[in-house]
Amino acid sequence: MIPVTKPYFPSREKLDKYIDGIYERQWLTNNGQLVQELTKRLEDYLGVENLLLVSNGTLALQIAYRALGVSDAAPSAQPEAITTPFTFIATASSLKWDGVQPVFADIDPNTWCLNPDNIEAAITPNTRAIVPVHVFGNACDVEAIEAIAQKYKLKVIYDASHAFGVKYKGESLLKHGDAATLSFHATKLFHTGEGGAIIFKHKEELERAKKMINFGITGPECIEELGINAKMNELQAAMGLCVLDEIEANLNARHTIWERYARELAGLVQLQKRSDDLSYNAAYFPIVFKSEQEVVRVADLLKDNGILARRYFFPSLEIVEFLDQKEMQPYSKNIASRILCLPIYAALEKSEQEGIINVIKSHMRLE
Numbered sequence: 101m102i103p104v105t106k107p108y109f110p111s112r113e114k115l116d117k118y119i120d121g122i123y124e125r126q127w128l129t130n131n132g133q134l135v136q137e138l139t140k141r142l143e144d145y146l147g148v149e150n151l152l153l154v155s156n157g158t159l160a161l162q163i164a165y166r167a168l169g170v171s172d173a174a175p176s177a178q179p180e181a182i183t184t185p186f187t188f189i190a191t192a193s194s195l196k197w198d199g200v201q202p203v204f205a206d207i208d209p210n211t212w213c214l215n216p217d218n219i220e221a222a223i224t225p226n227t228r229a230i231v232p233v234h235v236f237g238n239a240c241d242v243e244a245i246e247a248i249a250q251k252y253k254l255k256v257i258y259d260a261s262h263a264f265g266v267k268y269k270g271e272s273l274l275k276h277g278d279a280a281t282l283s284f285h286a287t288k289l290f291h292t293g294e295g296g297a298i299i300f301k302h303k304e305e306l307e308r309a310k311k312m313i314n315f316g317i318t319g320p321e322c323i324e325e326l327g328i329n330a331k332m333n334e335l336q337a338a339m340g341l342c343v344l345d346e347i348e349a350n351l352n353a354r355h356t357i358w359e360r361y362a363r364e365l366a367g368l369v370q371l372q373k374r375s376d377d378l379s380y381n382a383a384y385f386p387i388v389f390k391s392e393q394e395v396v397r398v399a400d401l402l403k404d405n406g407i408l409a410r411r412y413f414f415p416s417l418e419i420v421e422f423l424d425q426k427e428m429q430p431y432s433k434n435i436a437s438r439i440l441c442l443p444i445y446a447a448l449e450k451s452e453q454e455g456i457i458n459v460i461k462s463h464m465r466l467e
C-alpha cells in the first residue's frame with residue numbers, strides 16, 4: 101500500500117552519534133543539551149524568538165492556553181474560544197479538555213481557513229480567545245484576526261501544526277498571534293517522533309510556560325504554580341536535530357511532488373486558494389471533488405490500486421458529540437465532505453505518483 105504520508109527517516113549514522121553523546125553525558129531529559137541545541141537551531145531556521153519545545157503538539161496548545169490565561173484552573177464563567185471545525189480533532193478537544201468551550205465559526209470556502217467575519221459574529225461576553233488553524237499550511241487572514249482580537253481584547257493562539265517553515269510577507273508566519281503552536285508528530289513535515297513547540301510573542305509568557313511544562317517547579321524546594329509534565333526529552337531532540345539537518349532535501353522532494361500534482365490535476369479538481377505573499381511547505385496535497393459520491397468513488401479506486409488517500413479533514417467537527425455544538429457550519433461541512441488528501445512524502449517515487457495521477461485522470465475521463 102502507498103500510504104498518505106510516511107515519517108521521514110534521517111541518516112542512521114548521524115542519529116547514532118547523537119545517541120552516543122546522550123550515553124556519554126548520561127542525561128536523558130529535563131532541558132538537556134540536545135533540547136537546548138534544537139531550540140536554538142529551530143529559532144534560527146524558522147526566524148522566530150521565544151520558542152519552547154514540548155512533548156507533543158496537543159500539549160503545545162494546552163500550555164499556550166494556560167500561559168495566556170485562556171483556561172484557568174477555576175474559571176468564574178464558562179470560558180469560550182472561537183475556532184474552526186475544519187481541522188484535526190486536537191484543536192477543539194484540547195480546548196474542551198482544559199475547560200474551554202470551543203465555539204465554531206465557518207471557514208472561507210476557498211482558503212479553508214476561518215473567515216474573520218464569522219469570528220466576529222461568534223463573539224460573546226465569555227469569549228477569551230480565537231484559535232485559528234493555518235490549515236494545510238495556508239495562512240489565515242492574520243491582519244483581520246489581529247484587528248478583531250484588539251477590538252475585543254482576545255488572545256489569539258494559532259494552531260500552526262501544518263505551517264512549519266512557512267513565510268508570510270517575507271517573515272515567519274509563526275510570528276503572528278500571542279502564540280503559535282507546532283506539532284512534531286512523526287507524520288509531520290518536520291518531526292521528533294512525538295513532539296511540538298510553542299512560539300510566544302512575549303518573553304514573560306514563555307517564562308511562565310517554561311515553569312508550567314515542569315510541574316511548576318522552579319528550584320529544588322520551590323513549586324511556584326500549577327504545572328504539568330510536557331517536557332521534550334533528549335531522544336526526541338536527537339531525532340529532531342537529524343531531521344532538521346536534512347530538511348532542505350526533504351522539502352525539495354516534497355515540492356517536486358507537489359508541483360507535479362498541481363500541474364497534472366489543475367482544472368480537474370478544486371485546489372486550495374492560497375494567500376498572496378505566502379511560501380508553501382508542500383506538507384499536504386488536498387483536492388476537492390464535485391460531490392461526496394465522487395470522492396468516495398475515487399478513494400475506492402485508489403485503494404483498489406494499492407494507494408491510500410485519506411479523507412481529511414472529514415467529518416467536519418460539529419458532529420463530534422462531546423464538543424456540544426448546536427449547528428453545522430455550511431462551508432466546513434461542504435468542503436469536508438468532498439476533500440481528499442493525496443500521498444505526499446519525500447520517499448514517494450515518481451512512478452508511484454504517476455500511478456496516482458493516472459487513476460484520478462482515468463476516473464475523470466469516465467465522468
Ligand SMILES: *Cc1c(COP(=O)(O)O)cnc(C)c1O
Nearest residue numbers: 156157158188190261283284285
Ligand atoms: C497533528 C496536529 C495536532 C496534534 O499534534 P500532536 O503532536 O499529534 O499532538 C494538532 N492540530 C493539528 C491541526 C494537527 O495537524
